[in-house]
Amino acid sequence: MSAMVDTPAPAPHPVPRRTDGSSVPIGALVPLTRPGWVEAGRHLLAGIESGVRDVNDSGGILGRPVELVVRDTAADPRRAAAAVEELAALGVAAVAGEYHSVVARAAAARADALGLPFLCSSAVLDALTDRPTDWVARLAPAQSHGWRIYGEFLLGAGHRRIAVAAQQSVYWASGTRVLREHLAAHGGTVVEFDMDALTPSAVCDALVDHGATALLLLTGLPEPAVSIVRSVRGDRRLDGVMMGAPAGQPEFGTWAALLGEDGAGIPFLRYLPERLGPLGARVGTALRERLGEAPSFVAFEGYDTVAALADLLGTGEVGRERIAASWAGVAVEGTRGPIRFSRVPGIGVRQWAWPPVQVVDRDPAAPGRFRVLRTG
Incomplete structure (x- = not known):
């Protein structure tokens, strides 16, 4: 290109x-x-x-x-x-x-x-x-717009030590950079776990060692995302760790079908009005x-x-x-x-600025229902 x-x-x-x-x-x-x-x-x-x-x-x-x-x-x-x-x-x-x-x-x-x-x-x-x-x-x-809103959600929920389980991709790397820069300005940190090198169980051990309070899934669906969710849910050492998926994997029916209740309570971005x-x-x-x-x-x-x-x-x-x-x-x-x-600074294409942005999750009490956690 x-x-x-x-x-x-x-x-x-x-x-x-x-x-x-x-x-x-x-x-x-x-x-x-x-x-x-x-x-x-x-x-x-x-x-x-x-x-x-x-x-x-x-x-x-x-x-x-x-x-x-x-x-x-x-x-x-x-x-x-x-x-x-x-x-x-x-x-x-x-x-x-x-x-x-x-x-x-x-x-x-x-x-x-x-x-x-x-x-x-x-x-x-x-x-x-x-x-x-x-x-x-x-x-x-633009990713910088939506993922900053997600970063604000993390900060508002009290998360400042964030881990990302990421595969190699320009998209995942860009999202990680947006989150790291935004969180750093508010005293937060982001550590990366390379999912092309680590197993889901190794991610659990790394989470314990790092002391992260949130793990973001910057990976493909179904794998390794499903295996990571199941491993974290099954590890009692990580009962207080929130998982998130800013790219929107839990939006789709496949997520709910594969994970059921384990897939609930994992906040993600979607672009709908309330x-x-x-x-x-x-x-x-x-x-x-x-x-x-x-x-x-x-x-x-x-x-x-x-x-x-x-x-x-x-x-x-x-x-x-x-x-x-x-x-x-x-x-x-x-x-x-x-x-x-319109023209948006830093964006080279004509852009709708902006569609509605939500942070939502699947309700643990009813995984088929979505809860709106933040709007932007």
Whole structure:
């Protein structure tokens, strides 16, 4: 991706706008196969598809129906970049989606180089692109914003000696850095346990030695996250240690199915308001019917992505370059509040600043129910 930093600004590619009823093609990037987080991908796609259905039921974009062109990224950055290349060649008006931050970064770099508008739904890595760009925008809050709120939650709950059980990843390393810097300013410390080298039982011993009062799971699901939770829950020496999962693993049904009561009381970040408005409630009901389970915040992100793109593409601007220059003009009601894009210091893409942020957990008294612990 670094080789793309100095890529000259691409020439505009016209997006044909005919009146013969032809469709407006939009590409969608989602992880639908492993090693991608398939459950998150399924929820993201359900939200995108629901958004497309509602746009088309309302007359489409400038009288033309939206045609969704879906590509599976499988959490592979190279596959995502190739998909963006393919979608650009197919003539899509814009690209939407992606859940994994490192994958979204590869997709954003390719979209920027090709001059293709890309609205990222769920990835939060601050450095989504190497340079400022008008081609890329994002709905999800930047990691530095959400994870600082999580850090405030930890401090408010009395935790200043924090341990993170982390796998090797740009995303996990970035999150650890955000937490360390924020907690250090308030007298807190963060120690890292390398989960590519330690077993879950070794993590328990390290927790005892360090005297940490909270352990954050910066790992994949199901493993090693499930094994770590079970090991900590089963170690009486760690009865007072709180576990947390800021990346949101406990949001999904797989977490509850695998861990049951052991998975409750583990706070995580999600991007929903405390109460949904009329649009959010209606969409939530439709998503529940489509998914056969309660929709996650990721499903709402998918729906809002389409709503924002429909507003962007409905301006009547011709050509991808002029469309990309119109992010600041987007003003649409999403399922989680009014969506507008702006420039945020330190963020190279157009950003919704900010979606609602919650710290929640599964209620130990009823693991199927969520408790809101903090909002931001």
